[in-house]
Amino acid sequence: MNSLILAIIGIAMMAAGYILYSKFLAKRVYKLNAEFxxxxxxxxxxxxxxxxxxYILWGHHFTSVAGAAPIVGPAVAVIWGWLPAFLWxxxxxxxxxGMHDLGALWASQRNKGQSIGTLSGRYIGPRGRNLFLVVVFLLLLMVVCAFGVVISDLLVSQPGAVIPVWGALVVALLVGxxxxxxxxxxxxxxALxxxxxxxxxxxxxxxxxTLPDExxxxxxxxxxxxxxxxxAGIASLLPVxxxxQPRDYINGIQLFVGLGILYGAxxxxxxxxxxxxxxxxxxxGTPSIVPLLFVTIACGAISGFHGTVxxxxxxxxxxxxxxxxFVGYFGAVGEGLLALxxxxxxxxxxxxxxxxxxxxxxxxxGGVPAFVEGGGAIVNTGLGIPTGLSATILATMAVLFAATTMDTGVRLMRFVVQEIGEMAKVRINIWAATVVAVVIAAGLTFSQGADGSGGMLIWPLFGTTNQLLAALTMGIITVMLIRKSRPILPVLIPMAFVLVMSLYAALVQVFGFYEDGEWLLFTLNVIILVAGSWVLVESIIAMLAARKAEKEPDDAELLTADQKLPLD
Structure with a gap:
């Protein structure tokens, strides 16, 4: 199979999705309104x-949700063959x-920019919100800790990436x-x-x-x-x-240049x-392709982390x-192109x-090293760029995206800590919430030793937790659509599929952790399963109640003067 054919088919499919399907979602399902x-x-x-x-916001969203995950997932999942990974x-x-990211943005817009955890409280109920926040916090903890380890590994193995990775911060500050x-x-x-x-x-x-040996x-x-x-702690406290914004925007453009180099090669x-x-x-020892494919490739196909961002x-x-x-659906397309x-x-x-x-x-x-090695070889052959420089380009791309996701994750953890404080009727300022988030993440990362290997301790739970969160987010969107008498099948069908696969995978993992004596992972997985299942039940109850309740006015068309954006 010629890889060029695969690239052309994949790019054409995603382009058609953005041109046609996103238009249908925007006009018929979510009814986006420029005056809101x-x-x-x-x-x-x-x-x-x-x-x-x-365009700047697209850069922020795209690079924050992308990180290293759309590289890591597909680079591992091809062990089952390239076709299942390509199709998924x-x-x-x-x-x-695309539907999930666009829908999460719309749902938050129509609720004063509230997070998915707060939205769960309004549309599912207080019990659902409490359990939802548990799942969200654990997911963010996995991302922040694991990406810290991934970045450090790349900076050690690819020392040529150190200057561009940290120099990019100076460039971003100047761009802002x-x-x-x-x-x-x-x-x-x-351009500059x-x-x-x-x-x-x-x-x-x-x-x-390189840093000193000790x-x-x-x-x-x-x-x-x-x-x-x-x-990450400092960056999460600075005004966006x-x-x-500027760092994510420049990184987003850099990624598309990098993808252009790869696809050009x-x-x-x-x-x-x-x-x-x-x-x-x-x-x-390789697990069954079903259901593991659908949680191994999360970012790049569907990811609950996107909803939190x-x-x-x-x-x-x-x-x-x-x-x-453009920001939500095309952001998902950009990540799909990276996964491809x-x-x-x-x-x-x-x-x-x-x-x-x-x-x-x-x-x-497989993972990132396989991507850097394989991609570097293709760029070297196609464009004549030296293998070392090619590897540096791809490693820098991977590190910059992982770093943007990491500090966005810390900012989101700060929001969750503050939301938990509100539930407990304790006001936590942004400084204290950030310290709590960083200390918990750092504590887990160094819990297994000074090399930070503890950062990967709970990462095996990421795939199932992430996809379960995506399904629950689509559940909230479905409740909102039912209340507004909008079409729900474009959301409900994907929600059901992702939910079945994520719960199936979580059950497989639970038995695996039990047999291997991985008691921490077993316990956390059980907690996530119980919390997710409880939120699912609450979501179904909310959907049934929404069908019988009086329908909300279609606020996409009925806006009061104070809800309309002032004319430029």
Whole structure:
């Protein structure tokens, strides 16, 4: 199979999804209204609520939800063969991820920018909200801790990425000042910012940086993790326009340039996919493709983490409600393209099937290293870029996206801590909430030793927890649509599929953890299963009640004067 054919089919499918299906969702299901006064305008505080250009906001949303997950998931899942991974990424992006992200944004817009946890309280009930927050907090904890480990591993293994990764923060700060203080032309600022970032990549490749073998009892991995947690805590406290928005925007453009390089190399080199379409010779110990495929590839097909970002930060920055289609649905398409690139890099980036099987000798053996190695080889062959520089480009891309997700995750954890405080009638300011979030995450990360290996301790729960959260988020959206007499099948059918697969996978994992004596994972998985099942029951009750209740006015068409956005 020629990888170019796979790339063309995948890109065409996702483009058609954005052009056709997102239009249907925006007009018929969610009925987006350009006149609706968004929370960013209603509560503009210059910190979290900031009306933002849709291209900049797309960059924030896309890079925050992407991270390393759309690389890691597909780069692991191809062990079952490239075709199942390809189908799940493309179909999932078009009919589930785009709908989910757009719907979460719409739901939050229509509820003053409230988070998905708060929305669960309104539409499902207080019990559902409490349990929902448990699932959300555990998911964010997994993301923040694991991504800290992933980034530190990459910075150690790819020292050429150090300068561009940390230099990107300076570039982002300057971009933020240029856009918001100096009011410079966005296109010019974008060109200068991306140019500076790629200049840093070349500089970093020429001057790799390594940390000392030991400092204060920490090896290089532990040292990077400490620095990353300090950075994430500070970044989560800054106003979004200072660092969060410009950094994510420049990173988003950088990713598309990076994807352009990868896909351009595929176009020129047309490498052959050496991995089988269906792998009938999987290594011993590899779990069944059903249901594990559907939780191994989360980001890139459907991810509950997207709902926490969409309702936690993105919804507070939306300038016009109609921007949600571009920011939400196209953000999911961007992540799908990254996942497709990961599939191609990890199946066509090796010379022979034997070379591929050497990498995929056991389940979970692929991941980011396979993406960097395979993608670097394709870029080297297609564009003649030296293998070392190619690897630096791809490693920098992976680290920058993981870092954006990590500090967005800390900001979201801060929101959840404050929401929990509100439930307990205790007011927690943003400084205290941030400290609580960072201390808990750092404590778990270093719980197994000074190398930070504890950060991956509960990561095996991510896939099932993430997909379960996505299903529950779609449940909330369904309740809202029923109350407004809107079409529900575009949401209800994907919700049912994702729910069945995530619960099935969670049950498989529970028995596996029990047999292996993994008691921490077993206990947490049981808690997540009970909480998720309880929220599901509450959601079904809420759906049935919504069908019988008096319908809400269609607020997409009936807006009072104070709900309308002032004319420019």
């Amino acid at each position: 006064k968004t929370p960013a305008h209603e509560f503009n505080d210059g910190v979290d609520y900031v009306p933002t250009n849709r 990424v493309t179909i999932g992006t078009i009919f589930i991820a 000042q240029a856009i918001y203080r100096l009011r410079m032309n966005l296109l010019l600022v974008t 910012g991306v140019g500076a970032l790629y200049g840093l990549i070349i500089l970093g490749n020429a001057y790799p940086i 400092f204060l009892g920490l090896n290089p991995n532990g040292q990077w993790i400490v620095l990353l947690f300090i950075y 326009w200072v660092l969060l 595929v176009l020129i080199a047309t490498p052959t996919i050496v991995a089988p379409a269906f792998n009938e010779n999987v290594p011993e 969409a309702t936690g930060t993105t919804s507070k920055q939306l300038d016009r409600e109609t921007d949600a289609k 690139g990961a599939i191609i890099a990890t199946t066509a980036g090796f010379q022979t099937l034997a070379d591929w099987e050497e990498i995929y000798h056991e389940f979970q053996a």
